[in-house]
Amino acid sequence: MTDRLQPGTAVRVRAAFPPGHVRTPFFLRGKNGRIESLAGDFPNPEELAYGRPGLPRRALYRVVFRQSDLWPGYPGKTADTLVADIFEHWLDPVP
Amino acid sequence: MRRIHDMGGLPAGSIDSAGHDYAPWEKRVDAIMRLLTRPDRQTMTVDELRRGIEDLGPGAYDRLNYYQRWIASIANILIERGVIGVDELGRRMADVEARWRADGRTRRDIEP
Amino acid sequence: MSHPHDDIEDSGYDDYQLMAEAIGEILIDKGLFRAAELRRTVEAIDAITPALGARVVARAWIDAGFRERMLADVNAAARELGIDAGPIPIRALANTPGVHNMIVCTLCSCYPRLLIGLPPDWYKSRAYRSRAVADPRAVLAEFGTVLPDDVAIRVHDSTADLRYLVLPMRPPRTDGMDEAALAALVTRDSMVGVAVIDR
Numbered sequence: 001m002t003d004r005l006q007p008g009t010a011v012r013v014r015a016a017f018p019p020g021h022v023r024t025p026f027f028l029r030g031k032n033g034r035i036e037s038l039a040g041d042f043p044n045p046e047e048l049a050y051g052r053p054g055l056p057r058r059a060l061y062r063v064v065f066r067q068s069d070l071w072p073g074y075p076g077k078t079a080d081t082l083v084a085d086i087f088e089h090w091l092d093p094v095p
Numbered sequence: 096m097r098r099i100h101d102m103g104g105l106p107a108g109s110i111d112s113a114g115h116d117y118a119p120w121e122k123r124v125d126a127i128m129r130l131l132t133r134p135d136r137q138t139m140t141v142d143e144l145r146r147g148i149e150d151l152g153p154g155a156y157d158r159l160n161y162y163q164r165w166i167a168s169i170a171n172i173l174i175e176r177g178v179i180g181v182d183e184l185g186r187r188m189a190d191v192e193a194r195w196r197a198d199g200r201t202r203r204d205i206e207p
Numbered sequence: 208m209s210h211p212h213d214d215i216e217d218s219g220y221d222d223y224q225l226m227a228e229a230i231g232e233i234l235i236d237k238g239l240f241r242a243a244e245l246r247r248t249v250e251a252i253d254a255i256t257p258a259l260g261a262r263v264v265a266r267a268w269i270d271a272g273f274r275e276r277m278l279a280d281v282n283a284a285a286r287e288l289g290i291d292a293g294p295i296p297i298r299a300l301a302n303t304p305g306v307h308n309m310i311v312c313t314l315c316s317c318y319p320r321l322l323i324g325l326p327p328d329w330y331k332s333r334a335y336r337s338r339a340v341a342d343p344r345a346v347l348a349e350f351g352t353v354l355p356d357d358v359a360i361r362v363h364d365s366t367a368d369l370r371y372l373v374l375p376m377r378p379p380r381t382d383g384m385d386e387a388a389l390a391a392l393v394t395r396d397s398m399v400g401v402a403v404i405d406r
Contacts, residue, residue, distance in 0.1 A: 017096050021146040023366045025313050026097040027104035027340065042368045049146035051176065060367050071104070076344045079359035085367035103313030103364065107337035110349050114327045120224045126248035127231055130240040134294060138239060145315055161331055163223040170226050179233050187229035195220055203219030
């Protein structure tokens with residue numbers, strides 16, 4: 001089990017694009033955000049989707065992104081944010 | 096690659112806020128799914144349902160409506176897992192159709 | 208793109224309805240569940256409406272301790288009111304004067320169905336799922352919701368095993384209203400975050 005990422009930690013969503021059942025949205029791949037909180041430990045949906053148990057459980061993080069970081073020319077306010085639930089194996093810490 | 100269901104951020108038209116009352120067959124599909132995924136007697140997972148829907152592919156994904164996608168996925172997953180057989184499903188569908196036609200119902204074509 | 212929906216009065220059928228009927232019958236014959244269980248589950252689907260979630264919101268408005276417990280665990284808080292919101296954890300997102308929360312599932316249609324009922328068609332539509340994350344203000348405007356300039360929008364994409372429920376702000380000029388009257392103010396759209404509750 002990897003070390004827990006603390007709230008506030010800067011992370012980048014991995015820019016990988018496999019086929020198959022993935023719950024990390026395309027629009028977040030390669031984007032920078034921060035850990036908002038640990039949601040808990042859950043079996044891996046990428047394995048559950050194929051009838052496998054998805055164990056051991058993995059850490060699921062609530063990750064917050066600035067909308068202005070996600071969309072070039074974002075038309076809303078600079079304080080607007082987006083939160084998504086991302087599994088630990090899709091997140092790399094940003095130095 | 097961006098898969099057909101993974102649509103966050105894509106351009107799209109205006110939102111149609113009109114709803115529809117769920118038909119009995121749609122609630123039946125939802126109920127079947129709840130019973131198949133109940134924790135104490137789990138036959139399949141919601142993750143498999145989702146994967147099955149995603150794997151229907153772009154044509155079916157946009158042509159079929161929500162519960163059509165659900166039952167198509169459930170059928171494929173149950174067949175894949177050996178819970179039901181292709182032949183028995185085909186025979187039962189034919190039985191059901193014969194009953195419905197005897198009741199005066201007619202087939203509605205949905206595919207071009 | 209809109210999809211054809213089956214008019215409840217329409218007796219036409221297609222392969223998908225045949226599958227729904229046949230699969231249900233086969234699973235009953237094989238003992239995976241009983242016909243009575245299937246009937247009861249359909250009845251349970253009909254019985255769950257946004258009014259259940261509204262009761263939880265109204266209680267949180269009048270009882271600060273309950274509000275804290277709801278923010279920690281919606282399912283446990285709902286159980287205090289005799290509501291079984293199921294095993295999947297539901298997380299409450301409290302609107303504040305500075306932050307408005309909005310929920311979407313871009314990948315499919317995850318929604319707190321066991322607390323507020325089946326999602327509306329628009330929530331599952333390509334248009335909402337595509338645009339809510341990228342331009343939430345334009346989407347809110349289509350619902351007739353315009354927020355003041357100093358309110359930030361936080362969009363939550365339900366990508367995993369959590370479901371979300373917006374805890375709307377209690378509207379002004381509701382002092383002295385009883386819990387049932389407060390619950391009657393809480394709309395489904397306010398709990399999804401495409402509307403605020405005016406008074």
